Amino acid sequence: xxxxxxxxxxxxxxxxxxxxxxxxxxxxxxxxxxxxxxxxxxxxxxxxxxxxxxxxxxxxxxxxxxxxxxxxxxxxxxxxxxxxxxxxxxxxxxxxxxxxxxxxxxxxxxxxxxxxxxxxxxxxxxxxxxxxxxxxxxxxxxxxxxxxxxxxxxxxxxxxxxxxxxxxxxxxxxxxxxxxxxxxxxxxxxxxxxxxxxxxxxxxxxxxxxxxxxxxxxxxxxxxxxxxxxxxxxxxxxxxxxxxxxxxxxxxxxxxxxxxxxxxxxxxxxxxxxxxxxxxxxxxx
Amino acid sequence: xxxxxxxxxxxxxxxxxxxxxxxxxxxxxxxxxxxxxxxxxxxxxxxxxxxxxxxxxxxxxxxxxxxxxxxxxxxxxxxxxxxxxxxxxxxxxxxxxxxxxxxxxxxxxxxxxxxxxxxxxxxxxxxxxxxxxxxxxxxxxxxxxxxxxxxxxxxxxxxxxxxxxxxxxxxxxxxxxxxxxxxxxxxxxxxxxxxxxxxxxxxxxxxxxxxxxxxxxxxxxxxxxxxxxxxxxxxxxxxxxxxxxxxxxxxxxxxxxxxxxxxxxxxxxxxxxxxxxxxxxxxxxxxxxxxxxxxxxxxxxxxxxxxxxxxxxxxxxx
Numbered sequence: 001x002x003x004x005x006x007x008x009x010x011x012x013x014x015x016x017x018x019x020x021x022x023x024x025x026x027x028x029x030x031x032x033x034x035x036x037x038x039x040x041x042x043x044x045x046x047x048x049x050x051x052x053x054x055x056x057x058x059x060x061x062x063x064x065x066x067x068x069x070x071x072x073x074x075x076x077x078x079x080x081x082x083x084x085x086x087x088x089x090x091x092x093x094x095x096x097x098x099x100x101x102x103x104x105x106x107x108x109x110x111x112x113x114x115x116x117x118x119x120x121x122x123x124x125x126x127x128x129x130x131x132x133x134x135x136x137x138x139x140x141x142x143x144x145x146x147x148x149x150x151x152x153x154x155x156x157x158x159x160x161x162x163x164x165x166x167x168x169x170x171x172x173x174x175x176x177x178x179x180x181x182x183x184x185x186x187x188x189x190x191x192x193x194x195x196x197x198x199x200x201x202x203x204x205x206x207x208x209x210x211x212x213x214x215x216x217x218x219x220x221x222x223x224x225x226x227x228x229x230x231x232x233x234x235x236x237x238x239x240x241x242x243x244x245x246x247x248x249x250x251x252x253x254x255x256x257x258x259x260x261x262x263x264x265x266x267x268x269x270x271x272x273x274x275x276x277x278x279x280x281x282x283x284x285x
Numbered sequence: 286x287x288x289x290x291x292x293x294x295x296x297x298x299x300x301x302x303x304x305x306x307x308x309x310x311x312x313x314x315x316x317x318x319x320x321x322x323x324x325x326x327x328x329x330x331x332x333x334x335x336x337x338x339x340x341x342x343x344x345x346x347x348x349x350x351x352x353x354x355x356x357x358x359x360x361x362x363x364x365x366x367x368x369x370x371x372x373x374x375x376x377x378x379x380x381x382x383x384x385x386x387x388x389x390x391x392x393x394x395x396x397x398x399x400x401x402x403x404x405x406x407x408x409x410x411x412x413x414x415x416x417x418x419x420x421x422x423x424x425x426x427x428x429x430x431x432x433x434x435x436x437x438x439x440x441x442x443x444x445x446x447x448x449x450x451x452x453x454x455x456x457x458x459x460x461x462x463x464x465x466x467x468x469x470x471x472x473x474x475x476x477x478x479x480x481x482x483x484x485x486x487x488x489x490x491x492x493x494x495x496x497x498x499x500x501x502x503x504x505x506x507x508x509x510x511x512x513x514x515x516x517x518x519x520x521x522x523x524x525x526x527x528x529x530x531x532x533x534x535x536x537x538x539x540x541x542x543x544x545x546x547x548x549x550x551x552x553x554x555x556x557x558x559x560x561x562x563x564x565x566x567x568x569x570x571x572x573x574x575x576x577x578x579x580x581x582x583x584x585x586x587x588x589x590x591x592x593x594x595x596x597x598x599x600x601x602x603x
Contacts, residue, residue, distance in 0.1 A: 265431035
């Protein structure tokens with residue numbers, strides 16, 4: 001009897017340990033998404049209006065996270081900056097995944113010449129360091145939201161293509177694909193109905209990691225001053241602006257940096273947790 | 286081995302070609318043309334002098350078809366001719382040549398430090414796999430993976446340059462002038478890059494080591510009564526480091542991206558900070574030249590890594 005209860009207690013404890021690392025990030029992302037989505041309705045200040053009586057104010061009840069060099073509310077700017085990070089961080093990996101799935105599946109299914117071409121394209125994209133590629137395209141084509149999303153989806157194509165190709169290769173040699181082919185299914189039908197449903201879930205498990213990478217690149221670009229231009233607040237831009245005053249007013253730099261760090265960390269932790277869950281299911285198939 | 290190298294080279298030629306073509310055609314994404322951009326059209330304080338724009342256009346040969354321009358540009362690039370800055374008159378190749386050694390030193394020191402952190406961390410993680418120490422190392426890698434290079438760089442600058450005043454926050458001292466000052470000026474930037482690089486290396490090494498430790502020859506070594514440390518370092522580490530070597534090559538792209546940021550923050554005169562400065566100054570030809578050099582360097586180093594990999598592990602050559 002005691003042995004049983006001890007065992008139950010032990011397994012319960014292990015579960016709790018797992019969950020904190022998962023639910024805390026989920027809570028952070030949930031609160032952040034909610035605030036970002038409803039920033040215009042919630043009592044968040046205007047991020048572009050300066051209060052010249054309170055320049056570089058410390059965090060207080062009036063200004064939750066203090067104010068920046070121009071007396072603008074840091075909390076409001078962080079929320080509006082996170083809005084850009086999350087928008088870019090959502091659309092770019094999704095587009096990158098769709099394109100990567102398309103090329104990766106065709107390469108993994110047909111192999112041969114087409115596969116070499118796809119691998120070649122992936123190698124070409126990889127030859128340009130992602131931030132350098134993004135900087136240059138934004139410089140030449142203009143730093144708009146659309147361009148930013150396009151550029152960052154390009155940077156997530158190589159990994160998506162490789163993952164999709166590898167898992168397509170695994171599944172296209174499985175019996176159910178052979179069966180479908182024996183029934184006379186077309187290649188398009190096999191790819192769409194037999195292979196895609198099987199590889200979509202593992203692919204989605206990686207998307208949170210890509211989101212975190214894209215958000216980091218967006219932050220870096222804004223930090224270097226080649227992202228979305230001011231007065232639109234961006235997390236990277238805020239960090240760059242606070243940096244000269246780092247020895248007197250570190251909060252201007254470190255609070256946006258903390259927001260960025262926690263968001264990226266949360267996405268990584270959630271992604272890792274889901275990936276483990278999904279891989280277990282895979283092996284049980 | 287020669288067949289292996291030849292196959293790698295054949296795969297490389299179209300890629301090198303495409304990479305140079307892309308570096309060239311990026312410029313045509315510009316609204317207007319290159320001459321407009323060089324003359325400053327499109328910026329706020331542009332004084333438009335149509336004659337000057339025409340002169341630049343003629344100088345660059347923009348009246349020729351784009352394919353002709355590409356091949357003449359490529360031919361010039363092979364001879365180290367990448368054009369000149371229209372603002373300072375400096376040759377692009379000179380500017381890059383002056384700054385390339387700084388970036389090389391930064392990348393080499395960063396890579397060295399990253400491997401230095403990753404090997405013990407990977408070994409500890411694999412040796413204590415699933416235990417508390419392993420979980421601690423894994424958590425640490427997670428935290429570092431979530432920190433963008435510019436945040437790590439400003440934290441390092443804040444801690445060691447502003448608060449503790451151990452290292453200079455900015456500035457660059459040539460090695461020939463003052464070797465110790467030179468190393469000191471490189472310490473924080475290299476550390477910043479190493480800190481974003483080591484978690485990836487450490488995780489790869491840990492996973493490979495765990496696999497190696499299941500092998501029979503490890504059991505044999507244990508049965509012979511060799512100490513755990515000896516087995517880990519002398520028997521397990523070498524066969525587990527193949528993936529590590531490839532990753533070092535693949536990660537170079539990330540490292541160059543990081544160098545662009547870190548050089549800007551610590552004011553190191555490498556090609557990364559040159560790129561950022563050139564973008565802000567709208568130095569089109571300089572930007573083009575730097576992208577070309579970075580991309581070609583990436584492709585070349587990965588070829589070298591592939592060849593090294595083939596030399597170390599004969600199975601790969603098949």
